[in-house]
Amino acid sequence: MSGGGGDPARQERLRALNLELVFRRLLAASDPVSRTELAAATGLTRPTITRIVEELIAGRLVTETGTTPAGRAGRPRMGLRLSRSGPAGLGLDIRTDGLAACVVDLTGTVRHLAFAPLDDPEAPAVLDRLGRMAVEAVEAATAEGLTVVTATLAVPGPTDGGIVRTAPALGWRSVDAGALLRERIGGLGLVCAVDNEANLAARGERHAAASGAPDDFVYVSGGLDIGAGIVLGGRPMRGSHGWGGELGHVTVDPDGKPCRCGARGCLQTYASLAAILGGEGVEAGTTPDAAVLAWADEGRPQTLAALDTAAHALGVALANVLNLFDIDTVLLGGSFAVLSSWLLAGVETELRQRVLSAAWAPIAVHPATLGPDAAAIGAAATVVDHIAADPAAWLAAQR
Amino acid sequence: MSGGGGDPARQERLRALNLELVFRRLLAASDPVSRTELAAATGLTRPTITRIVEELIAGRLVTETGTTPAGRAGRPRMGLRLSRSGPAGLGLDIRTDGLAACVVDLTGTVRHLAFAPLDDPEAPAVLDRLGRMAVEAVEAATAEGLTVVTATLAVPGPTDGGIVRTAPALGWRSVDAGALLRERIGGLGLVCAVDNEANLAARGERHAAASGAPDDFVYVSGGLDIGAGIVLGGRPMRGSHGWGGELGHVTVDPDGKPCRCGARGCLQTYASLAAILGGEGVEAGTTPDAAVLAWADEGRPQTLAALDTAAHALGVALANVLNLFDIDTVLLGGSFAVLSSWLLAGVETELRQRVLSAAWAPIAVHPATLGPDAAAIGAAATVVDHIAADPAAWLAAQR
Structure with a gap:
């Protein structure tokens, strides 16, 4: 590290760093990129780019894809993108x-x-x-x-x-x-x-949304169990051991219903699919969330009441997340995405009331885009x- | 970046990085460090270390401090430490x-x-x-x-x-x-x-505890208002805008007492000094937490009941923090440090019941070390x- 350019281990490290730089640039691009654009974006020389691109193509990480639209120089250029057959x-x-x-x-x-x-x-x-x-x-x-x-x-x-x-x-x-x-x-x-x-x-949603996804968001996964994926600065917040985001066991009411975990009043006991179903059986061949959605659309009072309870409980728990993490965007995923039209108003009411920064910074709550496959x-x-x-x-x- | 060692801007950047490396090494050391130890720890050459140390001493960031105990080579060495007069x-x-x-x-x-x-x-x-x-x-x-x-x-x-x-x-x-x-x-x-x-x-506590502070902890600040400083991987978790850690407005009971913020049942309404005092006046010249401590030590029933309520509410709110962030260590600061002997049992009871990972990973709750000056x-x-x-x-x- 004390200068000089002849050390082979150092040269190897530099080659690896440059390769990573170019690969990450191609990862971040939504459209094909030319070698000239790569050189401009990375600050590497054209011969270095040419050599790295050859390596990436030989390794099946990158392919050429016809020509890109003409740049300022006027001549169309060969485009590069990540490989679909690597x-x-x-x-x-x-x-x-x-x-x-x-x-x-x-x-x-x-x-x-x-x-x-x-x-x-x-x-x-x-x-x-x-x-x-x-x-x-x-x-x-x-x-x-x-x-x-x-x-x-x-x-x-x-x-x-x-x-x-x-x-x-x-x-x-x-x-x-x-x-x-x-x-x-x-x-x-x-x-x-x-x-x-x-x-x-949460990783899937960020990947899917590509350049449109915010750097900070909480993805809430509804279902038999409730969990959350918290993304800060574009990276998952994993905590000390990787057990962060246990939203299902956030307390909504300390004296509430007993939860399987041993505590009382966990979000789980108000907003899991089991809690929303409230013991109702579901026809074979129908998923529980599809059944709940159908009952809600029919206007079944006990289903509407259960969804209202779930929405407000979810809002209370999410307000805690937003107050603690200072995050503005919530994606409702899993069964919460399926049922989002019945949940959004209740969730938003609680967030507006309970999140301190809501008074001066808007909060966005959306259904997640990938559905159950996220x-x-x-x-x-x-x-x-x-x-x-x-x-x-x-x-x-x-x- | 494409090789060669002659570029002056690149040389300057390398010098700056090496200087930072050495300075951070000295920051991390609890005892004086010799030049030889610095060279070994950073991988830089002895002449490079000598030049950097000269710059650091001239800039009043570092001083020499007698000799360090003999290393394996047997000869005592001149120790370096951060300056107390810079x-x-x-x-x-x-x-x-x-x-x-x-x-x-x-x-x-x-x-x-x-x-x-x-x-x-x-x-x-x-x-x-x-x-x-x-x-x-x-x-x-x-x-x-x-x-x-x-x-x-x-x-x-x-x-x-x-x-x-x-x-x-x-x-x-x-x-x-x-x-x-x-x-x-x-x-x-x-x-x-x-x-x-x-x-x-939280920054102060980490600094004070030096090598003993965990990388992940939550510092809770008790007082007229309640806040939290959350440290993950040794760095403060600031959130999207720097408003993270609003523990005082975590919901303990959604139908609880109205809070100044406009919501109901915030931790604030159970565990702030005002809530613990419950309208009692404090003698001039006494701080509110000292008054509460004296009353508790006297065994005043209403004070003991208020402290019990505060402790359990604080435990519920902290359980949410620990479930969401996956943190094992809680430092009770501000008035919570003063009152910690009256709060610890209630807080720990709630954490044991409500934190999912408590079943397999121990949680530590301590009073903070710096007291009100943190x-x-x-x-x-x-x-x-x-x-x-x-x-x-x-x-x-x-x-």
């Missing part, structure tokens, strides 16, 4: 209404999406089914010329490495889901990870983070 | 029981501390008094050979640049405290800033951040 990520999600497997390419495009019912919530049975879905998804992606390199499992509860600490909706406690997954798909040679579904859904898509899209962390090392490993 | 920071704090002014040197040692009563809470009157205290503090520091370079004002409410959005304890709303401060002490040539008192107190000390100590952000630029500006 590495891809596999996302697996365990959710209220079943299991999902999803493959996303480097451009963020969903290339494969499959569902299966969740018949048996025991961990080995769930992982057996997901393992088969993973194999099918990888086969489908390979047939499209993709190479699946990561497998990320979304679970409805706090995780610790591969271990699911608790997932009350599944009845799981201290389940080593990472080991169970690797046992079943180890042969595929994928980098496996396990994360909380709300964190991954976590599976977000899980698959983490392949981009995996490669962008060190694209040079990734390319070297492919040789 | 730049210093001024902290000003508007708090429940009065105004404080404090000067801290680069080692974090408090070199001056003064108080004044808060007779008139109107902003111009408060700033007049603080302006006079600032002049006295700078004179005292100068007499000790220090050069005060920053002035940071701690206020009990959310700030935006120099503007205090609201400070209910003072009756302030949209007060440009930064401008009022600069009008009064502009002649001193200090870099002025305004920040929330809980954020600055915010003033933290405000003064920001001088270190100011210089460490770019020590090369700071040295250049001194020439």
Whole structure:
């Protein structure tokens, strides 16, 4: 570090940093970019850009894509964009209404999406089914010329490495889901990870919204369990151990109904799908949120009352999030997205009353855009983070 | 960036980075460090270290301090530490029981501390008094050979640049405290800033605890108003606009007592000093928290009941913080530190019941160590951040 340019290790580090710089620039671009534009944006010389782009193309991270519109110089230029036939990520999600497997390419495009019912919530049975879905998804992606390199499992509860600490909706406690997954798909040679579904859904929403997503938002995941993915400065807020965002266990009324967690008056007891259903059975073939939506649209009084209770409780809990984190944007996801037209007014009333900064800074509450697939898509899209962390090392490993 | 070592701008940038590296290393050290140790810790060459240390000594950031104990090589070495007679920071704090002014040197040692009563809470009157205290503090520091370079004002409410959005304890709303401060002490040539008192107190606690402070903790500031400073990864969590940590307005009971903010059942209405006093008058010359402590020690039933209510409400609100942020350590500051022996049990009961991860990860609740001076000390100590952000630029500006 004390000067000089001849140290080979230093030169190698510089090459890797420059490669990362160019790759991140291409990641951030929504349209194809020319080599000249890359040189201008990164401050690297044209020969350096030419060499890096060759490496990225050879490694199947980037492709050329016809010509871009003429620049000021007048001559049309060859455009570069992330490859649609290079590495891809596999996302697996365990959710209220079943299991999902999803493959996303480097451009963020969903290339494969499959569902299966969740018949048996025991961990080995769930992982057996997901393992088969993973194999099918990888086969489908390979047939499209993709190479699946990561497998990320979304679970409805706090995780610790591969271990699911608790997932009350599944009845799981201290389940080593990472080991169970690797046992079943180890042969595929994928980098496996396990994360909380709300964190991954927030990742998916940010990825989907691309340049339009705010840097700071809270994604609320409704369903049998309620969770939140909190994004600050464009990055997930994970907390000390990765267990942040336990919105379902924020206290709405300290003397309220008992919650499965042992406490009283958790948001969970007012706004989970079970709480909204209030013991009503749902017809086979209908998801619980679709049933609630139909009843609400019919004007069933007990459903409307339950939704009103849920909306106000959700508003109280979210007001705490906004007061503590200083965030302006809320995305309602999962079953809250499905039911958002019945929830928005109640949520907004509480936020307006309870968030201190609402007096001078507006708050936006929207339904999330990806619907129930957000976590599976977000899980698959983490392949981009995996490669962008060190694209040079990734390319070297492919040789 | 494309290679070569001859570019003068690049060389300058490298020198600045190396200088920062060495300065941060000295900041992090609790004992004097030798040049040899600095070279080993930073990977820089001995001649580079020698040159940088010369610059730091000439700029009064660092001094030599006798010899350090012999290293493995056996020969005692000249130790280096941050200067106690170089730049210093001024902290000003508007708090429940009065105004404080404090000067801290680069080692974090408090070199001056003064108080004044808060007779008139109107902003111009408060700033007049603080302006006079600032002049006295700078004179005292100068007499000790220090050069005060920053002035940071701690206020009990959310700030935006120099503007205090609201400070209910003072009756302030949209007060440009930064401008009022600069009008009064502009002649001193200090870099002025305004920040929330809980954020600055958390900064002070982290600074005081040095290597012992955890990277993630929540500092709770009790008093007429309640706030929180949330530290994640060693850095304050500021949120989108710097208004994070509004713990006083976390909802404890949605149908609870009306709060000054317009909502109902805010923590404020159960656990502020006013709520604990419950309308009782306090003798002149006694601070409200000292009065409450004396009554509790006497066993006054209404005081004990109010403290019990406050403790459980604080526990409910803090459980929300811990569930959302995934933090394990709580420091009770301000009046909560004074009253901590009456609050701890109730707080801990609620946390044990309500924090999901408490089942498998222990939570620590302690009184804060700096007492009522935490915010003033933290405000003064920001001088270190100011210089460490770019020590090369700071040295250049001194020439």
